[in-house]
Amino acid sequence: MNCPHCHSKHSSSLNRTNDLGYWMYQCQECKRYFNERTGTSFNFLELPTDIVFQVLLCRLRYKMSLRDVAEFFRLRGFEFTHETVRDGEERFAAVFAIQLRAKRKGKVSSSWDVDETYIRVKGKWCYLDRAIDRDGNLVDSMLSQKRDLEAAIAFFTEAIAVTGILPERVTTDGHAADPRAITEVLGTDVDHRVSDCLTNRIEQDHRGLKQRYYPMLGFKTFASAKRYCQAFDEVRNYFRPRSRMTEFVSLSTRRERFVTRVQKLQEIFQTA
Incomplete structure (x- = not known):
């Protein structure tokens, strides 16, 4: 993995992870430590990337306030405030928009x-x-x-x-x-x-x-x-769920498409 500080290709794994489970590395040139998130837009976040994605999805997809989202994830064992949700929206909502806008280019009618x-x-x-x-x-x-x-x-x-x-x-x-x-x-x-x-x-x-x-x-x-x-x-x-106004889509197909699209959107989010 390249060093995000000096961009050297000479780095070694420390065979341990940080508190969030991301692998730690040390650059052999500048001797600085870093992890998989260092130098990315996900740096300094206190939540795993997949949880950040789910928080943002809840915020944009469902009728949940900032405090509702924080309360919901408290049930899953993740404790943070509504300001964390606001910060996540501020930092990553544009990522969703930019990536999805690029995917649908040329796909509308005249x-x-x-x-x-x-x-x-x-x-x-x-x-x-x-x-x-x-x-x-x-x-x-x-x-x-x-x-x-x-x-x-x-x-x-x-x-x-x-x-x-x-x-x-x-x-x-x-x-x-x-x-x-x-x-x-x-x-x-x-x-x-x-x-x-x-x-x-x-x-x-x-x-x-x-x-x-x-x-x-x-x-x-x-x-x-x-x-x-x-x-x-x-x-x-x-x-x-529909690509045309009058298209019929069964409930099972709707659910299948939703799960598939969530997985694809998460892949886009994590590589942004």
Whole structure:
């Protein structure tokens, strides 16, 4: 194992582990000690990596507050405070989002439904732009402090960068900034439809975040809200049991897919 301090390839195992069970090493060049976590984003954590993953999964997947998560893991013999959960979310929620966004590039259809919903941050309303395709798969989500042309352009630009897809049809609710933003970013060949009825699908899709957001009693900072909303949407989309809106998936298949995807997500998390 290479030394994370001097990057030397000459290191030797001490044939012992630290308190968390990670193998200890000593560099033959700089004589410094290190373990498997040293030099990684998991360094200085007081919990095993698999427990950190499960804590973050509980936070993003289920309706559990910071204290609920800490209380739940106390039953499993791991004692930590809600601040540990908050720190884990702050450090690793972006890891989930980045990895999952990269995995779904090029996997959405060319028909998008775009809409905004409101998120309260430190007593002020912010705007969460979201888009899904005709099968209900996530295109992108972006939190902004204003609902204007600049925010709309930024959202469509990011959506194309994330998905790698130029849509053929975009349905919006008729906000004044959307036509110009679509023309500037997506081009004039895109079929832009305006209809409240046609956007009902994404209006219903907002409920996933809204149901998770209400028990949290709002966010304290814009940065934490943006980080959480993006990671939540990515994890929620990753665990969708259906790939099409009308697809039938049995309960046994749902459970099997969930377990498989958790295992794959844990592998991604541990190698990030």
